Amino acid sequence: MTTARPVREARPRIEPWQDPDAVPFVRIQGVTKTFGEVYAVDNVTLDIFKGEFFALLGPSGCGKSTLLRILAGLERPTSGRVLIDGQDMTDVPPWRRPVNMMFQSYALFPHLSVRKNIAFGLEQERLPRAEIAERVAEVVRLVHLEGLEDRKPDQLSGGQKQRVALARALVKRPKVLLLDEPLGALDKKLRDQTQLELVNIQDRLGLTFVIVTHDQEEAMTVGSRMAIMREGQIAQIGTPSEIYEYPASRFVAEFVGEVNLIEARFASVNGTTMRVRAPALGIEIVTDRPVPALPGEPLWVAVRPEKMSIAKTPPAETGYNCVEGEVFDIEYLGDVSVYHVRLDNGLFLRATEANKLRLIERPITWEDRVWLSWGPDASVVLKT
Amino acid sequence: MKGKAERDRLALGRLLLIGVPFAWLGLFFLLPFTIVLKLSLSEPALAQPPYLPIVEWVEEAGELYLAIRLRVQNYLTLVGDGLYLAAFASSLRIAATATVLALLVAFPIALGMARCPPRVRPFLLLAVMLPFWTSFLIRVYAWMGILKDDGLLNALLLTLGLIEEPLVILNTETAVLIGIVYSYLPFMILPIFANLEKHDPSLLEAAVDLGCRPIVAFWRITVPLARPGILAGCFLVFIPAVGEFVIPDLLGGADTLMIGRTLWLEFFTNRDWPLASAVAIAMLLLLVVPIVFFLRLQALGRLR
Ligand SMILES: Nc1ncnc2c1ncn2[C@@H]1O[C@H](COP(=O)(O)OP(=O)(O)OP(=O)(O)O)[C@@H](O)[C@H]1O
Ligand SMILES: [Mg+2]
Numbered sequence: 001m002t003t004a005r006p007v008r009e010a011r012p013r014i015e016p017w018q019d020p021d022a023v024p025f026v027r028i029q030g031v032t033k034t035f036g037e038v039y040a041v042d043n044v045t046l047d048i049f050k051g052e053f054f055a056l057l058g059p060s061g062c063g064k065s066t067l068l069r070i071l072a073g074l075e076r077p078t079s080g081r082v083l084i085d086g087q088d089m090t091d092v093p094p095w096r097r098p099v100n101m102m103f104q105s106y107a108l109f110p111h112l113s114v115r116k117n118i119a120f121g122l123e124q125e126r127l128p129r130a131e132i133a134e135r136v137a138e139v140v141r142l143v144h145l146e147g148l149e150d151r152k153p154d155q156l157s158g159g160q161k162q163r164v165a166l167a168r169a170l171v172k173r174p175k176v177l178l179l180d181e182p183l184g185a186l187d188k189k190l191r192d193q194t195q196l197e198l199v200n201i202q203d204r205l206g207l208t209f210v211i212v213t214h215d216q217e218e219a220m221t222v223g224s225r226m227a228i229m230r231e232g233q234i235a236q237i238g239t240p241s242e243i244y245e246y247p248a249s250r251f252v253a254e255f256v257g258e259v260n261l262i263e264a265r266f267a268s269v270n271g272t273t274m275r276v277r278a279p280a281l282g283i284e285i286v287t288d289r290p291v292p293a294l295p296g297e298p299l300w301v302a303v304r305p306e307k308m309s310i311a312k313t314p315p316a317e318t319g320y321n322c323v324e325g326e327v328f329d330i331e332y333l334g335d336v337s338v339y340h341v342r343l344d345n346g347l348f349l350r351a352t353e354a355n356k357l358r359l360i361e362r363p364i365t366w367e368d369r370v371w372l373s374w375g376p377d378a379s380v381v382l383k384t
Numbered sequence: 385m386k387g388k389a390e391r392d393r394l395a396l397g398r399l400l401l402i403g404v405p406f407a408w409l410g411l412f413f414l415l416p417f418t419i420v421l422k423l424s425l426s427e428p429a430l431a432q433p434p435y436l437p438i439v440e441w442v443e444e445a446g447e448l449y450l451a452i453r454l455r456v457q458n459y460l461t462l463v464g465d466g467l468y469l470a471a472f473a474s475s476l477r478i479a480a481t482a483t484v485l486a487l488l489v490a491f492p493i494a495l496g497m498a499r500c501p502p503r504v505r506p507f508l509l510l511a512v513m514l515p516f517w518t519s520f521l522i523r524v525y526a527w528m529g530i531l532k533d534d535g536l537l538n539a540l541l542l543t544l545g546l547i548e549e550p551l552v553i554l555n556t557e558t559a560v561l562i563g564i565v566y567s568y569l570p571f572m573i574l575p576i577f578a579n580l581e582k583h584d585p586s587l588l589e590a591a592v593d594l595g596c597r598p599i600v601a602f603w604r605i606t607v608p609l610a611r612p613g614i615l616a617g618c619f620l621v622f623i624p625a626v627g628e629f630v631i632p633d634l635l636g637g638a639d640t641l642m643i644g645r646t647l648w649l650e651f652f653t654n655r656d657w658p659l660a661s662a663v664a665i666a667m668l669l670l671l672v673v674p675i676v677f678f679l680r681l682q683a684l685g686r687l688r
Contacts, residue, residue, distance in 0.1 A: 121594035
């Protein structure tokens with residue numbers, strides 16, 4: 001473990017999206033992009049505020065890159081508008097947009113040195129040489145590239161290339177910085193570290209970042225808010241905790257984190273308590289977040305595995321949801337273990353427990369009879 | 385540790401691997417070169433073959449000598465007679481002009497091909513190489529038909545009313561340039577295309593994103609990256625164009641002075657094989673020395 005890990009500096013909790021008077025900085029209004037028959041981006045409307053670190057998350061091919069390229073001006077939307085800082089950018093060519101992009105492949109110019117790569121964008125602005133040199137030196141310090149200025153891209157490691165790509169975009173001081181899977185090529189350790197550095201840099205410079213990723217952990221680490229995309233459309237927008245704790249659909253619940261999905265039917269609502277019948281479990285599930293539904297309407301209950309407790313005895317508390325089963329398999333992941341529990345009717349549920357004890361000292365093992373229980377606040381009822 | 389026998393086998397294998405191309409070079413380059421070099425140092429004669437040997441056994445006062453007679457006069461003639469120097473200079477000038485013209489024509493074609501969807505590229509490549517299916521000589525003759533005073537080009541221009549009098553193109557340097565550019569175009573297109581095809585399109589997007597207009601991005605990214613392809617193409621056109629004989633002979637008329645034609649005249653009209661060989665050797669040195677020097681500089685530049 002390195003001790004010199006960058007630490008996320010305390011930042012004031014600004015939540016402009018909560019403020020009804022705040023004016024969004026980037027506005028994507030009803031944007032659609034088709035490639036032949038394919039709807040790569042399908043009627044997306046999205047507001048991003050100044051100073052946000054906004055994450056676009058979704059499975060491969062859902063249109064994240066296309067949406068980002070529309071923001072950069074590299075693709076023209078088939079319909080819809082893009083506004084940045086109050087100005088309509090839809091018909092502005094990429095070289096006139098106050099936006100810069102960090103490419104997934106880095107796209108460093110192989111024939112230019114690190115210094116020339118970084119200075120490239122400033123040279124296009126015809127700034128005086130002294131100012132270019134000064135700004136390049138400043139950003140080189142910011143991303144810790146000192147001493148590598150005269151190397152060519154093919155003499156750099158993956159992590160160094162990624163820093164050059166970041167520096168080259170940052171040095172232009174864009175109003176919005178776009179990052180397309182910037183850390184995809186890095187190993188896990190370097191990735192974690194770079195994520196925090198990115199957040200620090202974004203904080204310090206007060207820029208607006210939009211990052212594309214298909215790694216939900218990355219989106220949750222860096223993102224102030226995130227949008228989950230599916231087949232060109234936005235499935236849900238929210239802060240990482242909103243999306244994790246209160247997914248709006250089965251797709252989001254399954255895409256972000258692990259989840260147990262249980263088919264159920266609406267039973268009753270009483271104030272803040274909702275009851276749904278889960279025939280597969282043979283119980284009525286109680287939850288404290290009611291959703292409007294008709295009697296008998298098919299619903300799904302989503303419960304995160306870490307919110308399920310596993311024990312060899314029935315829980316003492318009343319009002320808990322509880323089912324009985326047999327430990328079918330245990331997945332040991334180091335920090336946590338996943339228990340696959342088979343109910344008597346053949347249905348499987350998963351529960352995770354932190355491994356506070358060493359493996360051999362843990363009380364629950366294969367083929368034990370166990371009880372899974374979760375509180376009314378642990379589940380979410382989904383309609384789609 | 386590897387055993388000695390195995391190491392010996394490896395060394396032998398390596399020697400064979402390197403030896404084959406070297407033997408090839410020796411057989412097809414060094415051997416002919418040596419023969420021509422020997423010829424260029426011999427004395428012309430009215431005989432069959434039309435030169436005297438340079439190595440001879442001579443008996444003098446009862447003693448046997450191995451006499452080597454190297455005739456340097458062939459080379460002195462080259463330098464002394466202004467005709468040869470003029471022919472060299474004009475060859476270099478025509479070849480250089482033709483190379484630049486070929487580059488200007490070939491680059492847009494190669495760029496267009498490289499920007500086409502990968503599916504159609506093999507067909508475009510085929511189209512570029514299609515002329516090779518017909519004899520080179522026939523294609524040059526065809527140009528005579530196009531360029532002559534009452535040829536196709538003049539007929540077209542007259543019909544369109546663009547000119548009143550037929551243009552005299554055939555038997556001028558212009559015709560030679562047209563012929564060389566046409567004949568060697570594929571050699572320029574192919575290396576440039578092979579280079580451009582490998583370019584990462586996201587580099588141009590990055591340049592545009594950083595504030596370049598597309599035309600500036602082209603100059604600052606595409607052209608510098610295409611340099612190896614451009615150089616290869618230029619060498620492939622320039623070197624054979626300097627020694628070109630058929631095109632100046634058929635399209636250039638009597639006035640066009642090119643070293644290839646001079647060489648041919650020496651060989652077949654004057655039957656002065658030694659002088660002709662000296663011309664050939666001089667031409668080779670004139671081309672090879674600067675190119676080797678240039679490539680060496682390039683390699684050094686890359687190392688830095
Ligand atoms: N230039 C193009 N021509 C045709 N189809 C395209 C083009 N670019 C993207 N698409 C299609 O649009 C859809 C969205 O592509 P996009 O690259 O935006 O996905 P993505 O979410 O970035 O995926 P990934 O995570 O794999 O990068 C895909 O179905 C893709 O095949
Ligand atoms: Mg993508």
